Amino acid sequence: MSLNSKLLDQFISVTEKAAYGASFYIGKNDKILADKGAVDNMRSEINKIDIDGTIVIGEGEMDEAPMLYVGEKVGTKKGPSVDIAVDPLEGTKFVAKGLPNSFSMLAISNSGCMFSAPDTYMDKIAIGNDLPKNLLDLDNSVEKNIDLLAKAKNKRPDQIVACILDRPRHKKIISSLKNLNVKIKFITDGDVSAALAVVDKKSPIDIYLGIGGGPEGVLAAAGLSCLGGQMQTRLFLDEETEIKAENHGIKDIKKKYNIDELIKGDVMFVATAITDGDITPGIQNKAKSFIASTYALHKDSKTEKKVSNHHNK
Ligand code: VTB
Numbered sequence: 001m002s003l004n005s006k007l008l009d010q011f012i013s014v015t016e017k018a019a020y021g022a023s024f025y026i027g028k029n030d031k032i033l034a035d036k037g038a039v040d041n042m043r044s045e046i047n048k049i050d051i052d053g054t055i056v057i058g059e060g061e062m063d064e065a066p067m068l069y070v071g072e073k074v075g076t077k078k079g080p081s082v083d084i085a086v087d088p089l090e091g092t093k094f095v096a097k098g099l100p101n102s103f104s105m106l107a108i109s110n111s112g113c114m115f116s117a118p119d120t121y122m123d124k125i126a127i128g129n130d131l132p133k134n135l136l137d138l139d140n141s142v143e144k145n146i147d148l149l150a151k152a153k154n155k156r157p158d159q160i161v162a163c164i165l166d167r168p169r170h171k172k173i174i175s176s177l178k179n180l181n182v183k184i185k186f187i188t189d190g191d192v193s194a195a196l197a198v199v200d201k202k203s204p205i206d207i208y209l210g211i212g213g214g215p216e217g218v219l220a221a222a223g224l225s226c227l228g229g230q231m232q233t234r235l236f237l238d239e240e241t242e243i244k245a246e247n248h249g250i251k252d253i254k255k256k257y258n259i260d261e262l263i264k265g266d267v268m269f270v271a272t273a274i275t276d277g278d279i280t281p282g283i284q285n286k287a288k289s290f291i292a293s294t295y296a297l298h299k300d301s302k303t304e305k306k307v308s309n310h311h312n313k
Contacts, residue, residue, distance in 0.1 A: 002301070003108060003266045003300065004080065005298060007082075008268055008296055008298050010049050011268060014045040014046050014049070014106065014270070015042070015292075016272050016292035016294060016309060017045045017311075018045070018088045019038065019272040022035070022088070022089050022102070022104065023095075023282070023283035025037055025096070026095055026275055026282075029097065031093060031096045034092055035092055038274075040067070042068065042088045043067050043068055049079070050076050050078045050079035051074075051077075051082050052073070052079060052111075053073065053084050054071065054072070054081075055084055055085075056070060056085055057070070057087070057116065057215040058070045058085075058215075060119060061119075070116060070248075080111075082108050082111055083108070083109050083110070083112065085107040085215065085222065086105075087103075087106070087192070088104050089102065089103075089104060090103045090104070090190060090192050090216065093188070094189060094275055095274055095275060100276045100278070101193055101273075102274040102282075103192070103193065103272060104271070104272045104274060105271040106219075106270055107219055107223070107263075107270075108267065108268045109265065112264075114218060114262070115218055115262045115263070116218075117214035117215050117235070118214055118244050118245045118247075118250065119213070119215060119244070120236070120245055121211050121212070121214060121235070122213065122214035122216075122217040122234065122235055123138055123235075124195065124220070124231065124233045125137075125138055125145065125232050126195040126207065126229060126230065126231040127149060127198050127230050128198040128229050128230075129199055129227060131153070131230065135149065135230065136148060136149060136207075136232065137232065137256075138232050138234055142173055143180060145207075146160055146182055146207075149206060153206060157180045160183070161184075161205050161206050162184055162185070162207045163187060163197065163198075163205045164187070164210040166187065167211070169211055170210050173209065173210060183204075191212040191216055191220070192223070192271075195208040195217075195220035195223075196227075196229075196279075199227040199228070199229040203278070211236045218262055219269070221233070221262035222263050222267045222269045223271075223297060225299055226269055226299040227297065229259070230258075231258070232256055232257065232259070233257050234257065235254075235255075267298075270297075271294065271295050271296075273293055273294075273295075279295045281293050281308075288312060289310055289312050289313055292311065293307070294306070
């Protein structure tokens with residue numbers, strides 16, 4: 001069943017207000033306050049919408065997050081049953097330090113159609129559209145995946161651009177990429193927008209890979225699903241987080257999830273920039289108003305749009 005397209009504009013208003021809430025803390029070196037600014041506004045805005053919503057990706061489990069926790073019911077309960085993944089502030093460090101590419105984002109699917117990833121690490125691989133289905137696999141070597149991708153894109157491996165979080169845990173992947181002469185774009189944080197860059201014609205990135213946050217993986221999958229991109233993921237767990245995943249209800253903790261298992265059927269993805277982003281400008285504060293710019297996607301209506309809205313303060 002398709003989601004009602006009217007929901008897209010209503011959810012744009014949610015991330016606009018959340019981004020505005022976080023914008024007071026740009027460059028204030030306080031990640032916690034910035035996150036709170038976004039969460040408070042996001043929750044009160046979602047609760048105005050006529051939906052019977054359940055948070056499936058949120059700020060944490062009920063005992064650790066007072067608001068927007070996994071399982072929390074949101075909306076007026078008068079509308080359709082939907083699952084919601086929220087990341088009120090993707091890139092807390094970027095806001096705290098006044099750096100680009102922080103967003104308030106969320107995704108919506110029909111009820112029961114979104115993978116509720118626990119707040120653990122996730123191994124991810126994402127590539128763009130117009131490529132053979134299930135081309136790459138997390139169990140392939142980096143060499144094999146790059147070779148398959150290069151052949152499918154009619155390029156040489158040294159013409160491929162890979163994006164990865166700059167973390168010590170990626171030492172082995174990075175060394176394989178270097179041996180193949182693949183160009184590497186390192187990011188410090190913010191792997192949702194990095195994963196989405198694989199479908200952006202203006203971005204040079206051909207592949208996003210490596211281990212990042214599980215919740216961020218599902219948000220990226222939502223966006224990629226709207227744009228025809230591909231993604232495969234698997235939870236990346238240690239002894240402690242294995243228990244966390246099991247308590248979260250995951251039966252097979254080693255399962256590889258392809259994009260259509262992360263997100264089933266119709267989906268919407270909405271991201272409002274807080275600081276200036278590659279996709280849209282950040283919140284522009286005027287004396288009596290603010291302008292918020294949002295990137296919004298709806299799979300079934302094939303909507304991809306950038307909107308800037310003016311709001312009175
Ligand atoms: C990524 C990135 C996030 O966490 O998922 C990353 O997208 C993974 O965690 O913006 P580590 O920082 O522990 O590597 C963030 O950087 C913050 O949530």
